[in-house]
Amino acid sequence: MLRNLRIFLVVWLGMVTMGYSQKQIAITIDDLPTVSRYYVTADAQKQLTQKLLVHCTTFQVPAIGFVIAGKLQRNAKPDSDAIKLLSMWLSASLELGNHTFAHKDYNLVTFEEMKNDVLAGEQIVKNLVQRQRKPFRFFRHPFLRKGDTQAKKDSLEAFLKKRGYQEAPVTVDNSDWLFSRAYDNALLLGDTLLASQVGKRYVDYMHDCVAYYEAQSDSLFGRPIKHTLLIHANTINSDYLGTLFARLKQRGYSFVSLSEALTDPAYRSEDRFYGKGGISWLHRWALTKGKKGAFFKGEPEVPAMIDELANRKI
Template sequence: MKSKLDKGLSRFKLIFLVTTLFSTFCFAQEREIAITIDDLPLVASQMNTPNNQKRSIDRFNKIIEAFVTYKVPATGFVIAGAIEKGQWEFLEQFHKAGLMLGNHTYSHYNLNQMSAEKYIADVARADKILTPIMTNPKYFRYPYLAEGNKNTKQQVHDYLAEHHYTIAPVTIDSKDFNFNEMAYKIPFRAREAYILHKLKPRYLAYIWKQTLRAEKKSKGQSSKQILLIHANLINSYLLGDILEMYQKNGYKFISLTEALKNPAPTISLPSFLESARTQSEVLSEEITAK
């Protein structure tokens, strides 16, 4: 017969074992993601008329508000040559909100289609413009995720390292540009309703499908994800919905710096042939994701 003390110890051991297993399971299932947004300050309207200026300001504000509301330490990547008059204030506002800013080149060139020398000169030109507003550590994102071929990749990589840049990879590609293109095919007056009621469920479903695909590549490990989106029209409307989706599915928002400590398998544009795929070819993939 076991004494009351023995029974008490056995019960304690059982509770301890169950608690330990539960904690281990929760830790193993921990989901973390860094949100990165490319092509700042683009919000799809030129700053050439009062109405366009207002639209650009409103859209950019909605992006910042979504990040602040969900407490997301996001990183934005700036195309230095695309900063129009009045848009430097957008970047300052982004920075003041506690968000990070990195280099996305001056001209948004595709390294798979040009010399290393020309590309490096373009990065350096952007660096000179963005230095006053870039945050530390310094991050660089390849346009199109194109890292070059055997003749250019190492040269550019060495330049970035010499100038203290950390390359920002991607583990989840939203391919939002395809959905954004769908929105622009809709007449202006009907566009907002189309985005909010027709496009939204398709877009969110596709991002989640991409997320599950990235998780599968991680093979059950608690790797940190890095999402790529762009500062475009649909995200000015739907960024809050994207963040809410991740939050409801147990994701914790982390900085790019934190994500790079143990990133999930990353993706890139491997070759000229891949980068030359037509928009319609990629778009067909999205249609099948309905």
């Protein structure tokens, strides 16, 4: 009987280890319906959305999109074209979440103002989602900022919980938005070769970001965790998201929903961080555990040419 117990424990530990060694990642996409300087007309924004959804469908990615509800209005009235873009996401069986109404920086506003921005973020989106009998349960903090004082952080956390929201964490943070601004500018210049160079550098940079945060989670937890990747509904992802998904699969990842990723015990780690920075949850947990400067070294940097092109006035 003792021998059988030993065999059972060996098998059980093997299954647990196998489960943790499989790489899994949730794809979360911010700033819906779209954020682009290149795709600006209603037809162009529809094209951008279609391209993003094709990437998700092709690679069977159960992504979640976080909506800025203010983008669903034009002249203070509902914009039917923008709302139709959200319907496309729902028709593709993807989930939507709240990213506030005006994407306000919590460092610059009071708790009351942020609370009202969260509530306004439910306008149109919540009813649209619930009519499709889908959940509307996740909230994504603008700029990943949860509060620059303990009181503001605690107040927002308590309000979101009371409202029935679950905070949507990010473990793999990055600057995809800066690459997309550079990509937009290359396209606006009509320089397709330059745009292609930006796209290639973007995929390499994102791959390096995933590798960096993999190492961070291994150091912090001693095992791989189910990661959450933040990207945006922008121009560069409309063209290169499929390439990025392929690279992630080559790296051994499978794609899971946000709700599945959050079943990882890592997300129950204590987060006592408050401050002006909008940082990865891995860094929040690390700071809470007392990790110092050396732990955080090595985060990939945006190449200087990308930064220059992104900030060029065109």
